[in-house]
Amino acid sequence: MAEETRSLVTPGIPPRAGNREWIGLAVLALACVLYAMDLTVLHLAVPSLSAELKPTSAQLLWIVDIYGFLVAGSLITMGTLGDRIGRRKLLLIGATTFGLASLLAAFSTSAVILIFSRALMGVAGATLAPSTLSLIFNMFLDPRQRSAAIGVWITSFSVGGAIGPVLGGVLLEYFWWGSVFLLALPVMALLLVLGPRLLPEFRDPQAGRLDLLSAAMSLTAILALIYGLKQTVQDGFGPQPAAIILAGLVTGLLFLRRQARLADPLIDLRLFRIPTFTVSLVTNVLGVFIAVGYFLFVAQYLQLVLGLSPLQAGLWSLPSAVGFIVGSNLAPRFVHRFRPAIVLGGSLALASIA
Incomplete structure (x- = not known):
């Protein structure tokens, strides 16, 4: 019954989400944690997988980067596709593909197979971010609850990216390098079981043709x-x-x-006429570009130069993980008190000093 999942509706006031929506949010957040974790979890596994698969330098770069690049390259297309076939349907298709690709990656016997499986994971991972955010907007109609739910969604990405090296270090200490990919299987299985029961379906009736x-x-x-x-x-x-x-x-x-x-473009170029949008986007791209290279370099330095075990190297990443999680939660509060330019400039200055 509707009363079991949402509070009583008062005319003119959006209905408040109930237990079903919050449990659904927890499932979505767990998938987002895994999505972000796969961007960093492989860093500590590079030495061991390199020794076994013996990739060339170019292949090694593809193994590390192809997931993130295909996520970024497919986000717009997957967001548009979700509006047309249904966001829950796209999410469940992506979860199935992500799980199968992770299984293939875990047992790859060559660099080429690992690159292919990571690429497939990237395309599947691109279904998660737009689908989960769109579903949150459909599930939480009350403005205050929606803000809280989006906060959980953002935090899940921060947590996933931050704990990836730590969990990777723990697994690599006791298992082979492919074990880092098996983390996806129980999470995606949970999403496939609970998703049809907890998540609503939504299609955009005004969505144009997919080009x-x-x-x-x-x-x-x-x-x-x-x-x-x-x-x-x-x-x-x-x-x-x-x-x-x-x-x-x-x-x-x-x-x-x-x-x-195009009448229905994949990306509305008019957004780039907004200075705040353009500056924020460029800054974020540069920040991610630097951060990915930095964390990959540190992971190799700790193991290959200092001789630390994967677990020790993962634990050394904990301060950065804590800082990342704290910063992602404090930033929205600072933006409410100070101009975004001040918060952005101060954060970049602090990162440069560190």
């Missing part, structure tokens, strides 16, 4: 740029990587041009 060419162009541009840069790292800058990078840039420009002409 498959735009989706292909966006992925092609991103992958070409990444491949060209990685070939440069492995073999040095030359005609072939230069041509690949140029092809990626041209494809990206054609993608942007197409979005400006």
